[in-house]
Amino acid sequence: METPSEISVSLEFSIALIFILTAVVFVGGNLILNRLFRPRNPYPEKNSTYECGEHSVGSPWIRFNIRYYIIAILFLIFDVEVLFIIPWAVQFKKLYESLGILAFFEMFVFLLILGLGLAYCWVKGHLEWVLKDRKAAGSNPGI
Amino acid sequence: MAATLFFWLCAFLAFFFGLGVIVARNPMHSALSLVMTFVASAGLFLLLHAEFLAWILIIVYSGAVMVLMIFVISLLNLQRDEPIEFTAARRWGVAFVVVFAAALLIYLFRDASVGFTYPPKPAISAEWGSAKAIATDLFTRYLLPFELASVLLTAAVIGAVVIARKPDPNEINGMESTGEEPSNQ
Amino acid sequence: MTELSLAIYAAVRIGVIFSAVMTVVAFLPWIERKLIGRFQQRFGPYRVGPHGILQPIADSIKLVFKEDIIPNNADRVLFVLAPTLALITAVMNLAVIPFGPTFELFGISFGAVQVADVNVGILYIFGFASLGVYSLFLAGWSSGNKYSLLGGLRSSAQMFSYELSLGLSVVTVLMAVGDFKLSEIVLSQEGGFWNWWIVSPKWFVIPGLLGFFLLLVSAFAETNRLPFDLPEAETELVAGYHTEYSSMKFAMFFMAEYINMIVASSIVTTLFLGGWHAPLPYEPFVLAPGWMWFAAKVFVLLFLFIWVRATLPRFRYDQLMNFGWKFMLPLALFNIFLAACCLLLADRFAL
Numbered sequence: 001m002e003t004p005s006e007i008s009v010s011l012e013f014s015i016a017l018i019f020i021l022t023a024v025v026f027v028g029g030n031l032i033l034n035r036l037f038r039p040r041n042p043y044p045e046k047n048s049t050y051e052c053g054e055h056s057v058g059s060p061w062i063r064f065n066i067r068y069y070i071i072a073i074l075f076l077i078f079d080v081e082v083l084f085i086i087p088w089a090v091q092f093k094k095l096y097e098s099l100g101i102l103a104f105f106e107m108f109v110f111l112l113i114l115g116l117g118l119a120y121c122w123v124k125g126h127l128e129w130v131l132k133d134r135k136a137a138g139s140n141p142g143i
Numbered sequence: 144m145a146a147t148l149f150f151w152l153c154a155f156l157a158f159f160f161g162l163g164v165i166v167a168r169n170p171m172h173s174a175l176s177l178v179m180t181f182v183a184s185a186g187l188f189l190l191l192h193a194e195f196l197a198w199i200l201i202i203v204y205s206g207a208v209m210v211l212m213i214f215v216i217s218l219l220n221l222q223r224d225e226p227i228e229f230t231a232a233r234r235w236g237v238a239f240v241v242v243f244a245a246a247l248l249i250y251l252f253r254d255a256s257v258g259f260t261y262p263p264k265p266a267i268s269a270e271w272g273s274a275k276a277i278a279t280d281l282f283t284r285y286l287l288p289f290e291l292a293s294v295l296l297t298a299a300v301i302g303a304v305v306i307a308r309k310p311d312p313n314e315i316n317g318m319e320s321t322g323e324e325p326s327n328q
Numbered sequence: 329m330t331e332l333s334l335a336i337y338a339a340v341r342i343g344v345i346f347s348a349v350m351t352v353v354a355f356l357p358w359i360e361r362k363l364i365g366r367f368q369q370r371f372g373p374y375r376v377g378p379h380g381i382l383q384p385i386a387d388s389i390k391l392v393f394k395e396d397i398i399p400n401n402a403d404r405v406l407f408v409l410a411p412t413l414a415l416i417t418a419v420m421n422l423a424v425i426p427f428g429p430t431f432e433l434f435g436i437s438f439g440a441v442q443v444a445d446v447n448v449g450i451l452y453i454f455g456f457a458s459l460g461v462y463s464l465f466l467a468g469w470s471s472g473n474k475y476s477l478l479g480g481l482r483s484s485a486q487m488f489s490y491e492l493s494l495g496l497s498v499v500t501v502l503m504a505v506g507d508f509k510l511s512e513i514v515l516s517q518e519g520g521f522w523n524w525w526i527v528s529p530k531w532f533v534i535p536g537l538l539g540f541f542l543l544l545v546s547a548f549a550e551t552n553r554l555p556f557d558l559p560e561a562e563t564e565l566v567a568g569y570h571t572e573y574s575s576m577k578f579a580m581f582f583m584a585e586y587i588n589m590i591v592a593s594s595i596v597t598t599l600f601l602g603g604w605h606a607p608l609p610y611e612p613f614v615l616a617p618g619w620m621w622f623a624a625k626v627f628v629l630l631f632l633f634i635w636v637r638a639t640l641p642r643f644r645y646d647q648l649m650n651f652g653w654k655f656m657l658p659l660a661l662f663n664i665f666l667a668a669c670c671l672l673l674a675d676r677f678a679l
């Protein structure tokens with residue numbers, strides 16, 4: 001039975017962690033250095049939101065285009081796909097030795113099915129950033 | 144020693160940010176606390192030598208799922224916190240949940256002694272949790288679930304875009320006239 | 329090796345790599361301005377020091393002494409967090425890059441010029457790159473400025489659109505090497521430029537060339553460099569996500585961008601251009617230490633970054649998205665298929 005003292009982080013990760021701490025110290029040092037030297041003279045006009053010299057109108061937190069949300073959800077799904085491919089890729093040669101050509105086709109089928117999803121979005125126009133009717137009307141391409 | 148320190152660091156951060164998720168009044172702060180909770184949990188995975196899984200956690204959950212979450216929060220424009228009214232019913236509800244959760248935890252950990260004794264670990268190989276071990280299992284024994292996962296993901300793609308947006312020009316025009324489509328700057 | 333000497337070696341490696349990269353980061357803006365000046369038939373910075381070489385130092389001193397403005401409208405916590413996160417995630421990626429083989433100083437071997445050879449290698453960089461998305465989005469969101477929000481939104485959507493082709497282009501090399509470790513990937517390209525994955529005959533050249541192209545284009549997009557610098561498109565969004573930032577916080581975004589450029593160039597070098605290996609495995613070439621070859625390759629790529637910036641106009645946002653989703657992603661998927669076929673064929677003919 002293992003005792004708690006036997007759990008360990010591997011050496012390389014410990015060093016990487018120290019490097020990360022170095023980065024944190026560096027960033028903190030920058031901020032402190034800045035705090036020591038910078039002047040401080042705020043007044044309402046200076047602290048107002050920059051909008052090319054005009055007074056800011058309306059809330060800055062606009063409800064933005066839903067297309068960003070679609071892109072985000074497509075990214076999430078394809079990101080999961082990439083993370084399925086990566087272990088397969090690393091083990092590809094070994095799998096080929098044990099499974100033969102099946103090692104190739106199992107990923108081929110996986111990609112084919114996901115490719116169908118992408119093709120669906122493409123054909124249905126979900127990948128279009130500018131909607132067709134707006135393009136025809138010559139309006140701006142959106143954000 | 145260093146590992147124990149690392150464990151407490153990660154555990155503390157995970158707990159601290161986990162608390163932040165429910166305590167923060169600004170939904171954006173909650174979401175970011177959740178991101179940090181995932182990162183701290185990935186640190187705990189490292190202690191089990193499951194480096195690959197730790198990075199999957201960071202890439203998928205911190206890097207993709209939470210970005211989506213943050214987009215949704217921005218999209219719904221939830222940045223202003225609304226004061227919660229503490230009615231009597233709500234108070235009793237909260238009290239009930241707290242007592243129930245405490246009872247559940249006590250029941251689950253009734254056998255654990257006060258000091259730190261770890262439950263006996265099942266025998267695991269040194270390769271456990273590595274990408275190679277996962278690949279070997281996933282692409283031989285669990286091939287069918289793997290292929291089914293692609294079907295599931297495809298269904299998710301199609302479902303997401305169908306629910307989120309109807310790109311049919313007529314419908315868009317119809318929605319625009321009623322002003323329902325989010326404005327496009 | 330005792331624990332103490334291990335710790336000292338690690339500290340030396342961290343110190344050397346950190347300070348070396350930071351020096352390059354300090355002078356990269358000068359190099360860039362000088363080169364862009366030349367491309368545009370100007371002189372570039374010329375006043376501070378010979379040929380303006382002290383310009384970056386003057387700039388950084390000026391930035392430290394500038395007032396730090398946090399707009400009233402801003403979410404103060406996230407406003408400070410965003411540049412911090414940008415710089416930390418950028419610096420963290422330097423930890424796993426193999427800059428060179430084992431190096432010796434005063435007869436003592438300090439191990440490889442690499443902070444930590446973690447076994448998740450390339451995934452480590454993906455992980456922190458995906459966390460980097462937050463810094464830009466948060467900078468835009470927390471500023472309470474419309475330009476910033478649009479810039480942050482654009483940059484995050486752009487970054488994760490191209491993260492997919494980035495990940496998929498790397499997969500080809502992983503297939504050929506069979507290991508995540510960046511040091512292993514470098515070692516697999518030993519012995520002359522014909523063994524580098526970009527032109528390796530082990531998979532009939534084409535997957536390597538395609539993968540290199542995909543990785544390079546994705547790297548441009550990930551670092552928000554022209555022609556993909558939509559997030560800070562000056563002509564429409566003032567300065568994009570860092571419109572409201574000033575003083576050191578602005579400098580941190582600036583530094584993060586240059587570190588990301590170095591990291592991106594290093595990854596391309598490590599995966600496709602042979603890492604620290606000399607282009608020809610013969611006498612005059614192999615005499616130069618490995619880290620010099622690595623630095624030379626990285627500088628060639630950095631020059632390419634600057635050259636492209638001076639040459640190409642900016643994409644329109646719909647073009648950018650179309651390019652990412654309709655060209656890069658299908659091509660990257662096809663490239664995996666191609667690489668698998670080529671590797672199997674090579675196996676059949678026992679190359």
